[in-house]
Amino acid sequence: xxxxxxxxxxxxxxxxxxxxxxxxxxxxxxxxxxxxxxxxxxxxxxxxxxxxxxxxxxxxxxxxxxxxxxxxxxxxxxxxxxxxxxxxxxxxxxxxxxxxxxxxxxxxxxxxxxxxxxxxxxxxxxxxxxxxxxxxxxxxxxxxxxxxxxxxxxxxxxxxxxxxxxxxxxxxxxxxxxxxxxxxxxxxxxxxxxxxxxxxxxxxxxxxxxxxxxxxxxxxxxxxxxxxxxxxxxxxxxxxxxxxxxxxxxxxxxxxxxxxxxxxxxxxxxxxxxxxxxxxxxxxxxxxxxxxxxxx
Numbered sequence: 001x002x003x004x005x006x007x008x009x010x011x012x013x014x015x016x017x018x019x020x021x022x023x024x025x026x027x028x029x030x031x032x033x034x035x036x037x038x039x040x041x042x043x044x045x046x047x048x049x050x051x052x053x054x055x056x057x058x059x060x061x062x063x064x065x066x067x068x069x070x071x072x073x074x075x076x077x078x079x080x081x082x083x084x085x086x087x088x089x090x091x092x093x094x095x096x097x098x099x100x101x102x103x104x105x106x107x108x109x110x111x112x113x114x115x116x117x118x119x120x121x122x123x124x125x126x127x128x129x130x131x132x133x134x135x136x137x138x139x140x141x142x143x144x145x146x147x148x149x150x151x152x153x154x155x156x157x158x159x160x161x162x163x164x165x166x167x168x169x170x171x172x173x174x175x176x177x178x179x180x181x182x183x184x185x186x187x188x189x190x191x192x193x194x195x196x197x198x199x200x201x202x203x204x205x206x207x208x209x210x211x212x213x214x215x216x217x218x219x220x221x222x223x224x225x226x227x228x229x230x231x232x233x234x235x236x237x238x239x240x241x242x243x244x245x246x247x248x249x250x251x252x253x254x255x256x257x258x259x260x261x262x263x264x265x266x267x268x269x270x271x272x273x274x275x276x277x278x279x280x281x282x283x284x285x286x287x288x289x290x291x292x293x294x295x296x
Contacts, residue, residue, distance in 0.1 A: 005147055012151075016080035020232055023077035031073025035066060042069070044292050045272035051287070052201035053267070067268035068121070071229075075121035082128035083155040091132060093233045100236045104133040112176030112220030114211060116241070118187045118259050119271040122227065124155060127183060129236060130225050131159040137175055138183035139164045169210070176218040183225075186211055187259050189278050197281050198252045201260055206279050207252045215245030224258050228266055237262070 018026070035042060045068060049061050056064075081090075091097050107113065115136065117126050130136050138160050143149035156163050161180070164172045172182055189195075189206045198207040214220055222243040228235040241258060243251045263270045275294070277287040286293065 005150060008147065008151070012080055013084065015077065016084040018077075020081075023081075024074050024232060027074035027077050028070045029073065030076060031070035034072055035069035040292065041273040044275060044288070045069075047288060047292060048272045048274075048276060049267075051203060051277070054202075064267045065272075068270065068272055071268055072121045072271075072273075075125075078122040078125040079155065082122075082124040083158065085128075087132060090129065094129060094132070094227075095230060095233055095235050097132070097236070100238050101133055103238060107134075108221070110179050112179055112214075112218050113181040114176060114214050114220045114222045115181055115183050116211065116222065116224045116255065116259075117183060117185055117226060118262070119185055119274060120226070120269050121271055122269075123185070123271075124152075125234075126225065126227050127156060128159050129227055129234065130183060133238070134181050135161050136181045136183050137162045137164065137172070139166060139168075139172060139185075141166055173214060173218055176214060176220045184210065186255060187276070188274060189276055192279060196249065196252065198249060198256050200256045200276070201263075203277055203287070204281055204284070205256070205277055207256060209248065209252070211243060211255060212245055212248050212251045215243050215251070219245075222255075224255075224262075226262050229269060 015023075042065070046061065046065050049056075049064055053061065053064075094100070113134070115130060117123065117130070120126060127136070127138060136159075138156060140152065140156060140163050142165065143152060153163065160183075162175070164182075172184075175182055186208050190208050192206065194210070195206040195208045197204040199205070200207070211222055215222060222241045224237070224239050224241055226237045228237065239258070241254060243254060245251065275288060275292075278293070280287060
């Protein structure tokens with residue numbers, strides 16, 4: 001680590017020691033800044049919300065939009081807490097920790113566990129929380145900014161057995177064959193390769209095939225893990241999904257419906273600023289207007 005990285009780590013460590021209530025107040029202030037000045041991402045998020053919740057009026061959409069940016073601001077401190085908070089303190093923040101722990105203790109350890117999660121603003125807290133219930137591995141792509149990449153690596157590798165890059169998909173499946181638990185986020189548009197179009201909030205969305213392939217090749221069980229915010233604490237959801245590896249579209253539809261169900265209950269706790277519907281079926285017009293598409 002160079003001097004700049006040490007300085008950044010020092011500042012972030014100090015911020016992680018602030019009282020939790022003050023962290024959330026400051027986080028919401030940062031969220032207000034993002035909402036006010038990061039205009040393109042805000043417009044993408046608003047477009048997604050309008051298309052995914054056509055039944056909601058503009059007042060409801062704007063309320064969810066503002067709240068989602070507040071959550072994004074709060075997630076800066078949740079990332080720090082995920083890195084530095086002790087297991088003892090974090091367990092106390094999970095309201096139903098004992099219930100989920102008992103469920104995980106009764107799982108079949110001879111079978112691999114593919115634990116799906118989604119791109120919530122506080123996804124690093126989701127990763128950290130999952131590691132309290134069992135040893136986990138995960139997958140993450142390299143960040144363009146080296147300092148940010150090093151910070152993310154340090155945080156995620158601290159509480160996981162291994163972090164795979166997207167090219168190490170076979171190694172991840174070998175982990176599953178050994179009965180290990182691996183985290184995977186299937187809810188982004190990863191491109192046409194190894195994906196098919198499946199409905200998501202009533203819109204066709206490229207959905208990655210990997211969970212279906214993993215079940216067929218490793219006979220693993222598939223779960224969905226998420227955290228619901230309850231003021232400054234969390235309620236953990238850990239649900240086994242009926243993914244059989246027999247029908248590709250049916251399995252992926254099940255996954256999308258489960259993710260959609262969580263989001264409908266917690267619409268502000270999702271990363272709406274991602275272009276989830278950027279790629280379209282052949283012959284279909286673009287989902288986003290030109291000003292919201294990434295310039296090539």
